[in-house]
Amino acid sequence: MGDRQVTHDPAVRPDGRDLGGFRDDTAPWGDLTVCVAGAGVSGRSVVRALRGYGTTLVVVDGSDDTRARANAAELEELGATVRLGDADTLPDGVDVVVTSPGWRPDAPLFGAAAKAGVPVWGDVELAWRLRPREGAAPWLAITGTNGKTTTVRMLASILEAAGLRTEAVGNVGTPVLDAVVARDADGGPAHDVLALELSSFQLHWLERWTEEGPGRLAPRMRAAAVLNVAPDHLDWHGSAEAYAADKGRIFEGAELACVYNTADPETERLVREAEVTDGCRAIGFGLGAPGPSGLGVVEDLLVDRAFVADTRKQAVELAQVADVVPTAPHNVANALAAAALARAHGVTVTAVREGLRAFRPDAHRIAHVATVDGVDYVDDSKATNGHAAAASLAAYPSIVWVAGGLAKGAEFDGLVSGAREHLRAAVLIGQDRAVIRDALERHAPDVPVIEVDATDTGAMETVVRKAAELARPGDTVLLAPACASMDMFANYGARGDAFAAAVHGLLGDAS
Template sequence: MTSLTCVAGLGVSGTAVARALAARGERVVVVESGEGERRLAAAAELSGRGVEVRLGPLSLPEGTTRLVTTGWAPHHPLIAAALAAGVEVVGEVELAWRLRPAEPAPWLALTGTNGKTTAVRMLTSMLTAAGHKAAAVGNVGVPVVEAVREPYDVLAVELSSFQLHWSATLAPRAAAVLNVAPDHLDWHGSMEAYAQAKGRVFERACTVVHNADDPESTRLARPYPGAVGFTLRAPGPGQVGLVEDLLVDRAFVPDPATAAEELATLADVRPLAPHNVANALAAAALARAFGVPPEAVRQGLRDFTPDPHRLAHVAEVAGVTYVDDSKATNPHAAAAALASYPSIVWVAGGQLKGADVTELVERAAPRLRGAVLLGADRARIAEALARHAPNVPVVDIEGQDTGVMDRVVTEASRLASPGDTVLLSPAGASLDMFPNYPARGEAFARAVRALEADT
């Protein structure tokens, strides 16, 4: 009997998987519970390629021999049914690895709770500066299953824990884990399962790169002899790190015990914040593992343009700086942002996804001049502030409509004094109120500009 692949979901990755398999002449059925204009258009396009699309209640098509998931959790009923039936379940990234051509482009892969997109774009910029045809793919940019069919010299692959969970045979040229902090615990079930998924990126990597300042990243790298560390301190042999204002390599040099090579300066890193310097060091380590020369590392950092909603300066109004860090969708990301400014009115809230904010609030308390809370889990942040920052004034904003952000910015401006930073760094996901984190950041920026116009 001819094999049948079921693809779960009509999103960007699911549609790309269906196209790729159909182009190979394989039997494909896509299942999708939702409809809507975008899904109907995708279904029509795939039908024209000979792909069957089933919209409505989800069930495993009879005769399915493989299920390709695009981030669905193991406890999802469709996934659970496939596993119970002995059907192989793989992710889009794993499928892409298997579909590579005879002489494939090597992968430089990275994962982490935070900083993935910034680091992978920095890496791509370094590779391009070195003259390589490179692309940022995976959890950012082009789906990997499409990119592997293009004539790239090298792929910079951003991988989420969801993608790594369903990836069993990846063997990147070099792989990095930027950091590991509680996130997506509702998906993975436990912190250990989440960390284990992140660590899968190391299993078959030729070069392992870990964050020597992050205990979990270091723990995951411990079984691999010769692992390269990156650190915000002075690097030892086998590390890249900082010496005063220089990014320095003591790993990819002829004699790491006695030699070092300058890669860039802090002035080359934008925006300049400790966590972003760590991103630059991780990207540099992966680039150096691929043979990129120091001058291309520096040029790549200079050419790099930060993505929106990551410590993005919005405006200065009446001596108060307003910063959009809406991409901070978990406490670890918010902690990095809060450590970047000395005096902050914090705009926070959203969906915490099971994460605890106690440590975040404890560390940030000395910097906080006020807090404005919104979103589904704002009460949990308010409780932590009451316990660990009792002298910090807190404004609780009720309501789930997107117009709430105007009230948020107005209240934040009342709490702020000249020299303060009003920082949108929510520590939670945005889907309780907004379509995505960019929409949340844009709402914040619009409200700030309206405030600026009225001042």
């Protein structure tokens, strides 16, 4: 980790209004006029969080359709003023803009805010500032190009096994603002610790960590992890470098541990460049035997050499690889990252093991659908980019690969060249299937390829039947599209459901 540099809070407007003091739930939030950018899920959570403080709230949204008007009616009932159809103009008298994560940094509203000297916060920045002065739940935070949701839910399962009041929040599940302001029956914070998933969009809007002398700002994350970094959302961030830098913001001000993937040098670089608190440790995780201050795998065991008395000579068994379901390599890596964060927080070995045993992943994440005539059918529809698909393809020795959809400008040469030894055949579908076909022709010319030309949702039945014809007993028919789904389906879940339904249709034929 690099030398820590201390910066000062930039939230001082040209008119002299200092917003640096708005750092807990006792601050005079009622004195502020806040412009909320977006009337969706995040925007509504901002309004819910601030309305109890008497903050003047103005919500702006560029849409003016039936759904937007329904959201506006809900927000107005909560006391906000809502402006639909104009998301570009900064309302008069605004002290701060709080943006929903998906708004691009080059949105005209933010340009107008910069010109007026009005700071822009994300919902996570606001949540940090609203944390209660006493008893605030520490944050264990996770980001990465792939695996975030699985890992944060694993972490929550481990924390629950430790008897802690927790919840997976942020980019998954409950909005972080709702969790921060939630109270228990006695009026205190409702959580002991939060498992926080953060997207690159959310991290972009975090302000840099600041320190203010004797009364300095408390550290940001108690512990944080970056699982992996591969180019994604480049249209939003502008470049791979900017995307990686935003991922690295999760480490800023980390208190106890910065967790990185030993198989991904970029994650280690982000740790080395992070500005953290004194005493924060770099903790690596990987699928090999761990070095000192690391977590890894020895034979069939998950092992911790980081949180032991003597990291040079000691190690402790956390769980068996078989305790992780599914036991695909990338999922075992997810389990190690979750365990590292939990152990940094002081969770026992027993709780790590029980939490991993209790955990089951969400749907459409390398989920076994059925076995038909000796062939396994696996739904990893969530693999919407090449990096995620590569992890799935590495998990099985002989695969009939179902792929295609919206490529979002991606190329697949590296993916195919890395996976060709695992491929028996490929069945391609969707708008940009030709891009994958061309990569297969260049790097795996001996792999049979079938293209399904239809672009309607019913085409998945044809896809699965063609895959079944190509598969042999012991093979895996793997839906790992490496592409987005919206050319044919409402979302990746609908795509996975269509795949599963078609597989179950095969079962009906076999009965």
